[in-house]
Amino acid sequence: AFSIWKEQLRNIPHSPDDVNNMFPHTSLLFNANCDNYIIDNTNYIDNINVEKKGGYNIFYNFCILYLNMLDNLVKNNEITKNTFLYIKYNMFFKFIIPWYYKTIYTNQGFTFDPSNADENINKKYGPLSIPLIMVTLFYKKET
Template sequence: MDSKPYLSICIPTYNRLEILANTLDSIYADLNDVDIEDFEVVISDNQPNHSTKELIDKFNFKNLHYHASKSIGFLNSFDVLKLGNGMFLKLHNNYTMFRKGSLKQMINEIKENSIDRPVIFYTNGLNQFGGIKRFDSYNSFMYGLSYLSSWSSGFGIWKKDFENVCDTIEVNNYFPQTSLLVSQTQKSNYIINDIPIFDNQDIPKKGGYNIFKVFSVDYVSLIEKVHNREEISKETFNKIKKDLLLDYLSVRYFKTVIVRMDNFEKNNIKESIQIHYSAFMYYIMIGTALFAPVKALIRKVKVFFYIKSYN
């Protein structure tokens, strides 16, 4: 490209060729409404055989860039951001499709905020308000965002801000995106965009690691460091912990342990959770897990009405 694009959609990937193809199709379906010079798609493939290369070659777009990577695990999410040339680097899961018209909406939001460069986080209706909220402090932003700060596809960072911290921050092996997010405490403006703009594809038998340990120990420890530095309040820290346990880990417990919908590891769940939670809260989580299908249905209904209100 002769000029820098506004948006880099940075996709770390490992296999999932058909799923990635669907995601790319959803991005390029919007070219009638979007100038191809305004964005780029960057693929970082850390599968040892780099099997994604053949798929990318079938997409004949000048702004689609493929990179073979030796990154280990989730660190590919950090390294793919280094490859982006856009003004705003949007981390994006390979299974997260764009809804029709949402690429244009995202580029317009970046253009509108390119001077002040606030932190922008996309929660896709998961935050349960379906609109856009602005915050003037990191603490209030994190209170509103809660455990969704862990979500890869919600994260984005301005390239200038990324370059300012990428060589100095401590990157968590499981949550590189959150490691970057907690480096942005000095900002004066923050945005949570909760408008549903993505469709997540189902990943059959997703798993391969101990998700309960990763979230209840690694993620909470990462957020605890932010609290210990007094960059978020105790109230915010406790809210994130509670929401994580009762709104996320309880649902994961239902899917992984009760109905066995995935392949996440199930060993030492109680021991992992009790590092940062009491035994009482562990059993509250199990009880809450029984209502996971009802909570999921309520969320889907809300998102449905959010989508209708923006169409």
């Protein structure tokens, strides 16, 4: 979830050119330029698995679009390269691999567009990323 004071929202660039249509809340957050943020990772509710969830290219959106947004923050000295790498590889192990399992390796009924999944992952994580995913999923299956 994302929240912002109305007064702050007025001061944040939020024209269509300033906001990524796949990540509007993230765009607003990245455009906020606040001195302090509160990050609360507390789980207040459990999400219900939504059947037929999807409709967009999950691996393009997160591996390409989202990481490009973060890379721009590094270029503008808004986050460090170490922060970028932490987010990037945390996302790989906790998001990309699980969703690869749910959408490519097994078919669990999601309607995400899997087009060029391997290519999009390789572009940002390198040529060993898919073999690493396969090894991880093999051991997941065995345990």
